[in-house]
Amino acid sequence: MTDFRNRYGAWALITGASSGLGAEFARQLAAQKLDLILVARRADRLKELATALKLEHGIQVKVVPLDLAKPNFIATLKKHTAKLNIGLVVNNAGFGMSGEFTENNLDYELRMLDVNCRAPLIIAHEYGKIMASHRRGGIIMVSSVVSFQAVPYMTHYAATKVYDLLLGEGLWYEMKKYGVDVVTLCPGATETEFSNVAETKPVPGAMPAPPVVAAALDALGHKPYVTAGFKNKFMVFMTRLAPRSMSTRIAAQIMKKLGRS
Template sequence: MADPRWMVITGASSGIGAEMARIAAERGRPLVLVARREERLRALAAELAPKVATEIVALDLERPEGALRLVEELGARGIVPETLVNNAGFGLRGRFATMSYEDQVAMVELNVTTLTRLCRLVLPGMIERRRGGIVNVASMAAYQAIPFMAVYAATKAYVVSLSEALHEEARRHGVVVTVVCPGPTATEFTLRANVEKSKMFSTGSMSAAEVARLGLDGYEKGRAVVVTGGRNHLIGIASKLLPRLASRRVAGWMQG
C-alpha cells in the first residue's frame, strides 16, 4: 500500500468515472474505485487488475457520513490519495415546484456537500506533501441557469466556483485542482436525469471515454478548467456573451 500515486475515483461504477479508471490504469496509476454498486466495482477491478493495483470501496456518498467514512477507510488500508476524482453526482429534469423534495436535497448533498467535505478532508495533506491534486467533475450546465434542471445547474455552478478558487489557493503549494465541464455525454446519467429526449441531447453527445481522457489530460497539464469539446467551448462563450434573460430562456427551451 506504500505506492504514493493512488488515485481515488468516486462514481467509478459506470460512465466517466469508469472510463477515467481505465485511462488511469493504462498510465500505471493504482486505483481506489468508489461507488454504491459493489458488483460493478468488482467487475471493473477485475478488468484492471492485470495492469495496476486496485482497491474497491462500496459506499453511498449521498449519506452525510459518507465522505468521512471513505477517508477513514483509506486510512485503515494505509492508502494516501495522491489524486482525488470527485465524479459521483446526479441530475434530475423536471419542474422545481413538483419534483420530489427528497430527491432535490439528495442532489445538493451529493453534488455539493459530499464533494466539499472530500476536498476539505484530503487537500491539507496534499498541500503538506506538496504534490497531487483534485479533479472535480462539473458540467456545462454550470454556466447558465437552466429551467427544468434548476438545482442540478446550481450545484454544478458551485463546483466550478469552488474548484477555481481552490486551484488558486493550492497551486503555490504544488497541488493542482482541476474542474472538468462536459456537455452532453453518453452515460447512464442521461437515463436517471430523464434528459435523453431533451433537445440538448438530441443534438449529439460525446463519449464518456473521450470526456475522461480530456479531463485527465487537462489535470496532468495543471489546468484549472477543462471544457470538453469544441462545441462546448462555443456554448460557454455564447453563455457569457448572451444577456442572462436570453441564456436562461434558451436553456429552458432546450430542456423543457
C-alpha cells in the same frame, strides 16, 4: 500527457466509478499505472471493473461501496484509505433531475445536493489538506456546461454544478502554492447513464466518455477548468457573451424538448 504516478503518487481515488465518466477515469488512470480506489454504491459494478483493470494493467484496485449522500460517509472513506497515500482525487459522482422545481421531490433534491456538492466539498477538504502537507497532489472536480447559465426544468442540478465549478476554480488558485493541481471538468452531453437517471431524453450528438476524460487529464496542472469538444467550447463562449436572461431562456427551450416538462 503528464506522468501521473511520478507527479501525484501511487493512489487515485475516484468517486462514481461504477459507470460513465467515473469508470472511464478509472480506465485511463489505470493505463497510467496508478493504483485505484473506486467508490460508488453498486458494489458489483465496481468489483467487475476492479477485476478487469487489475488483470489488464497489473495495478492494485480497492473497491469501496459507499453512498455519498450518507451524513458520515467520510468516516468510511478515511477508514479504507488510512494507510494509502492518495495523490489524486476525482470528485466525479453526481446525478441530475429534470422537471418542474416545485413538483420534484424535495428529499431527492436534497440527496442531489449532498452527492453533487457536500460530498466533493468534504472529500476535497479531507484529502486536499493531506496533499497540501505533502506539497503535491491533484484534484479533479466534475461540473458541467450547465454551470455557465441557469437551466430551467433542471434548475437545482445546474445550481449544484455552479457550486462545483466555483469550488474547483477557487481551489485551483489556492492550492497552487502547495504544489497541488486542481482542474474542473465541464462536460457537455456525454454518453453515460446520466440521462436515464435524470429522466431526460438522450441529447443528440452527445460525446463518448473517453475524449471527455482525456481532456480533463490533459488540462490538470495547466488550466483551471476545461470543456471537451468544439461544440461545447463554442456554446460556453457564446453563453458568456449573451445576456444572462437570454441564455436562461434558450436553456429553458432546450429542456422543454429534452425533459419531462
